[in-house]
Amino acid sequence: MSQAPVIVWFRNDLRLADHPALRAAVEADGPVLAVYVLDEAAAGTWRPGGASRWWLHHSLARLGDSLAAKGCPFVLRRGDTLDIISSLAADVGAETVTGSRAFEPWSRQLEEALNQRLGESGRRLRRFSGTLLHDPDQLLTKSGGPYKVFTPFWRALAATPQREPVKAPPHFKTFEGAVESENLEDWELLPRNPDWAGGLREAWTPGEEAARARLEAFLDEAINDYADKRNLPGQTGTSRLSPHLRFGEISPAQIWQAVQARLARGDARGKGADVFLSEIAWREFSYHLLHHFPSLPVASFREAFEKFPWQDAPDELAAWQRGRTGYPIVDAGMRELWHTGWMHNRVRMIVASFLTKHLLLPWQAGEAWFWDTLVDADLASNAASWQWVAGSGADAAPYFRIFNPVIQGEKFDPDGTYVRKWVPELANLPNAKLHQPWTASASVLKGAGVELGVTYPAPIVDHKQARERALAAYKTIKG
DNA sequence: TGAAATGTTGGGGCG
DNA sequence: ACGCCCCAACATTTC
Secondary structure: OOOOOEEEEEOOOOOOOOOHHHHHHHHOOOOEEEEEEEOOOOOHHHOOOHHHHHHHHHHHHHHHHHHHHOOOOEEEEEOOHHHHHHHHHHHHOOOEEEEEOOOOHHHHHHHHHHHHHHHOOOOEEEEEOOOOOOOOOOOOOOOOOOOOOHHHHHHHHHHOOOOOOOOOOOOOOEOOOOOOOOOHHHHOOOOOOOOOOHHHHHHOOOOHHHHHHHHHHHHHHOHHHHHHHOOOOOOOOOOOOHHHHHOOOOOHHHHHHHHHHHHHHOOOOHHHHHHHHHHHHHHHHHHHHHHHOOOOOOOOOOHHHHHOOOOOOHHHHHHHHHOOOOOHHHHHHHHHHHHHOOOOHHHHHHHHHHHHHHOOOOHHHHHHHHHHHOOOOOHHHHHHHHHHHHOOOOOOOOOOOOOOHHHHHHHHOOOOHHHHHHOHHHOOOOHHHHOOHHHOOHHHHHHOOOOEOOOEOOOOOOHHHHHHHHHHHHHOOOO
């Protein structure tokens, strides 16, 4: 009698290395059957946005290739997860389904419901870690509650031993039976009419192999300068691992261990590695917050902000989305996002401050736009970070920290590399006026071929007035 | 992982 | 030589 296969249910863990759920399935010694279910209804309004769908397509294709190379079929199905997995398990005679724990509220509900459904026929779902460094129920404060402040969380995290990454299984037993699989192309995850993904193709290579290469390149070339250069959007000082992490093409445990290995060898030193790991910890912190406060993506963590007098200004929202606010550093960021599906972190903070403070638009409006346009759109990081900037979040920046887009631009893009790249109509302005074209004289503007309000927008709000309006709005909910 | 307003200090121009 | 003012530079506070 042939052994029963184990089904590995893939979600945001599209890799073979450091995949405890896959490892467990392989070690059961029977054949492995890998499955991905595109369940459009399960996530409700949080179904993946356009940029994420593009990435998902390619990431699934790459994972399918890797599995095929090991002789393992990759079954693609679209529809209701419970029906698909439970009937598949019955069809192939699988007793066990394994998967990585996920933390979106709907994902957790799905895990519970699937486990129950499988249980009705004597089967079970086994859940493994893999997406995070630590289980959110395990890393708690001394009083047993979740951390709500980053610094003590970071200290506790750094002091807790990390899980050792597990290697990719060297070979698989192939499931020999015939299992129907859908065609990835038919899922229409890629944009057509128009195909707007040209910028994404130029900027990114999805997949586990590319993720590993990206990490190695970052560790070889940039990590020691990370503390200084990570804030300069005109340079490649960041790791750009975020979309790979988002889809689980690489795990935080792999990153953590790779950095520690470099530190031990002496290849990495100084503040860079420490600051980089703390960014991985911010991701972790966001996930733990989401786990303990599932309303984080929709409601302000600090309750007072539920009464904040947000504006309803569709024209200003549209100007922000399209990179036409008249503030060059803001517009450069929004255009980088639109073109590449990604934005430098420093600029994310600037554009988010501008939306929530200069325009007084609700952070949820920015969150929704990022969800649709970012290739790294991640429920936990996106929600926590928007709330952080807005001032409504856990351990958030104080509301009165209002970025001055001119100062931020001059400080972090001093030679204008970034703005000139993404706002080319300003490229011929001198550095001194590049971040504040409205203060340039008529002759300087003319010499640079800039006509404000025609070739480039005049500022849609006055900084000083907007700042005062924001502080006044904050006063209405303070205390 | 702010910015602006306000306060303080000290060098230099000037009567 | 001296006091006065200006203001850049820096520090503190406030939002």
